[in-house]
Amino acid sequence: MADAAVLAGPSTQTLQWTKKDLLGLRELSAEEIRAILATAESFREISLRPIKKVPALRGRTVVNLFFEPSTRTRISFELAAKRLSADIINISASSSSLAKGETILDTIKNLEALKIDVVIIRHAASGVPHLLARHVSASVINAGDGAHEHPTQALLDLLTIQQKKGRLDGLRVSIIGDIAHSRVARSNIWGLMKLGAAVTVCGPPTLIPPHIEQLGVRATYDVKEAIREADVLMLLRIQHERQEAALVPSLREYRLRYGLDRERLKGAKPEVLIMHPGPINRGVEMDSSVADGPYSVILDQVTNGLAVRMAVLYLVAGTSKAEIPADE
Numbered sequence: 001m002a003d004a005a006v007l008a009g010p011s012t013q014t015l016q017w018t019k020k021d022l023l024g025l026r027e028l029s030a031e032e033i034r035a036i037l038a039t040a041e042s043f044r045e046i047s048l049r050p051i052k053k054v055p056a057l058r059g060r061t062v063v064n065l066f067f068e069p070s071t072r073t074r075i076s077f078e079l080a081a082k083r084l085s086a087d088i089i090n091i092s093a094s095s096s097s098l099a100k101g102e103t104i105l106d107t108i109k110n111l112e113a114l115k116i117d118v119v120i121i122r123h124a125a126s127g128v129p130h131l132l133a134r135h136v137s138a139s140v141i142n143a144g145d146g147a148h149e150h151p152t153q154a155l156l157d158l159l160t161i162q163q164k165k166g167r168l169d170g171l172r173v174s175i176i177g178d179i180a181h182s183r184v185a186r187s188n189i190w191g192l193m194k195l196g197a198a199v200t201v202c203g204p205p206t207l208i209p210p211h212i213e214q215l216g217v218r219a220t221y222d223v224k225e226a227i228r229e230a231d232v233l234m235l236l237r238i239q240h241e242r243q244e245a246a247l248v249p250s251l252r253e254y255r256l257r258y259g260l261d262r263e264r265l266k267g268a269k270p271e272v273l274i275m276h277p278g279p280i281n282r283g284v285e286m287d288s289s290v291a292d293g294p295y296s297v298i299l300d301q302v303t304n305g306l307a308v309r310m311a312v313l314y315l316v317a318g319t320s321k322a323e324i325p326a327d328e
């Protein structure tokens with residue numbers, strides 16, 4: 001059933017999915033990103049059925065290995081694997097032999113000896129998923145590595161924008177907040193630009209990396225300007241856990257200068273979308289009136305996260321020979 005759904009595309013052209021891993025959006029083409037979004041779109045319907053399960057990954061084994069806290073990503077990967085009938089094992093670093101000094105590579109090699117098919121990994125150090133992918137034959141999916149990339153978050157963001165706005169090409173997206181420490185910002189910048197959106201990043205000077213314009217984005221410290229021009233506002237959390245020193249004087253100061261409240265939202269376009277990857281610091285980057293207001297699509301993002309993660313698991317683990325819809 002899932003195969004039929006996935007293979008049914010609007011185009012007669014097809015794209016052969018050949019990648020073993022999903023490590024970031026930087027290394028994907030626009031065509032590959034669109035193929036994942038099309039696959040995710042076809043998987044959304046499964047979660048609306050009374051019996052929310054298809055046999056697409058029956059017999060496959062998936063390991064969720066999280067070295068950092070997570071609610072949305074860990075749970076939606078677990079649910080995605082279950083909806084595709086895969087076996088899933090959750091491992092937390094603190095309760096495994098990693099806590100006794102075993103290296104990550106040794107841990108993964110031992111899991112591979114048990115014939116696992118996919119490892120989903122979140123780690124505080126940038127590049128860990130890439131290191132593992134080079135050394136193991138199982139597929140590796142990056143669930144967030146340091147301040148580097150969070151590809152499935154950006155994919156679910158792209159899917160949400162596409163659903164709500166009908167397109168990505170030509171849209172203006174302002175990403176506001178802690179750009180310097182954000183893997184969500186980095187993956188979204190790659191994905192949005194590849195699909196034709198224009199990206200502005202905005203935040204205090206201490207939280208915007210120097211020379212970020214070299215990626216092709218515009219940078220501004222003026223939040224009113226970033227709000228005024230945007231079709232989509234993507235708010236980010238201040239990531240204290242990744243800052244070596246306090247880079248904003250206080251959260252109160254940040255809220256006053258950059259927080260999105262009802263008053264500031266009056267300067268936005270009439271049909272603006274408000275997005276946030278979560279977890280939200282209510283009353284800091286946005287007020288509850290905005291987070292829970294009529295322009296917010298934050299919970300749609302979470303719903304789409306499940307479909308995107310089903311699509312990614314299916315593509316890397318399910319159908320090396322399958323053809324998937326591609327652009328005309």
Ligand code: CP
Nearest residue numbers: 070071072073277278
């Ligand atoms: N957006 C996101 O990655 O959330 P979690 O940290 O809860 O997974």
